[in-house]
Amino acid sequence: MGDEASARSIEPRAWQTVLEHVERQLVDGTLAPGDRLPGERALSAALGVGRSSVREALRVLEVLGLIRTHAGSGPNSGAIIIATPGGAMSALMRLQVAARGFPVADIVRTRLVLEASVVGDLAATEASGGPTRADLSAAERLLDAMDSPGLEPPEFLALDAAFHLALAEASGNQVITATMAGLRSGIEGYALAGLARLDDWRATSARLRREHRGIVEAIRAADAATACTRIHDHISGYYAEISPKESDPTW
């Protein structure tokens, strides 16, 4: 079957040449965040491919969080280089979970690893002193919002997700932040479905709020070990509660 590599595989697909063209310009600095790409018609003519192929490549770049497109004219129009990996990570994780490429259990385990590292880092930073408190206060504002009574479970979960993301952002690691955003949306559907398996939402919500406060408290106390243990128990405890009892292939 390797004989088919003779004719077709030498020439890459048209949209890939566009993708490689943009990536090359990105690497060598010709293109930087904020810059505008040439118009689709110009790109098409410059690379000798059809506009459809250019559009397929641009669509990929858009989904990957590398460009943002606007119709019309003016400085805001056209395809502009950005770098917002969060959405791409989310789409990737979500679809891979849907296609059974990522078991939910592996996502939860990865969250455990990353979040433990995040709170450990935060506690260490707090120990060494520094301007970390401002970012932590953003997370604490979310905790306050979660205390408001009459919150519907889905709203509570959204605030919960934002809280964990705020911790990641406070750690300053953009890769971990984007990855955690992706992991979260990958299992968001299962978290919502798992609500039905909770016996007593009020008790669970109270426990989650208490655990959140405990985590922040440990970080503030610069106690990395306690913070790691608490977030580990927090996450694994919750998912143990909502995971289906019978074996489910997506878990």
Added chain:
Amino acid sequence: MGDEASARSIEPRAWQTVLEHVERQLVDGTLAPGDRLPGERALSAALGVGRSSVREALRVLEVLGLIRTHAGSGPNSGAIIIATPGGAMSALMRLQVAARGFPVADIVRTRLVLEASVVGDLAATEASGGPTRADLSAAERLLDAMDSPGLEPPEFLALDAAFHLALAEASGNQVITATMAGLRSGIEGYALAGLARLDDWRATSARLRREHRGIVEAIRAADAATACTRIHDHISGYYAEISPKESDPTW
């Protein structure tokens, strides 16, 4: 169909409806890995969008590692659902690094976290006994290959990457495996460029091989703490060696 002009302003973009259609079928089980999607023309007619829009959506799904397309006819033709997140992660990380969305330092830090977790898990599994040895032997075969003399630095780095990936695969966590593959290719260009900053490649290569053996040895001895320390020093030591001295915005 004449109302599409007015409906377009409210409706999502045409290719997104295709994407959502596929995702919905994936979630509710209508589509599963191995299944074939309807042909582009059929999908176009079924969803009331043009074939170009269908193709843009399929291109996104392909880059995200969800489908594989083949021309021709027969059971291997058409778009088939797969779930190979590795390539998507790699493309995402590579492009985000190129677009300065991900600092290289954050990628290295994330590698530290994930790989420490991987070797810790492996050591713990080894402690509890189990059929872990076969997978570890795959990693060890790569170490043997790295001992072969006359290996060019790029070849050595490729084997090095494969070794670290083999450890992740042995841990059994597919999310971590795919993420590590992505992280690695995100900084591959910088690893290659960093070779020029090494004073003595022979000495470095010998040290890396020694450290690799030490990591596997610690895993085999079920000594999680030592394994974590060793892989941490291994990775951070290497990147400290190849990172540029002057400040570089991409780091």
Added chain:
DNA sequence: TCTGGTACTGTGGTCTGACCACAGGCGGCT
């Protein structure tokens, strides 16, 4: 009957040309 080749069919891959909605800029009108 078996075997070999050939035409057919349906697939993705690509290009072209056309039209639309949109948003800004420019120039003429008030």
Added chain:
DNA sequence: AGCCGCCTGTGGTCAGACCACAGTACCAGA
């Protein structure tokens, strides 16, 4: 001077055409 409408260029979408490809069905010959 200030306002308003045309003009232009952008992405978004669609329709149709052609190509290369790979399997399949069919038919002719041994």
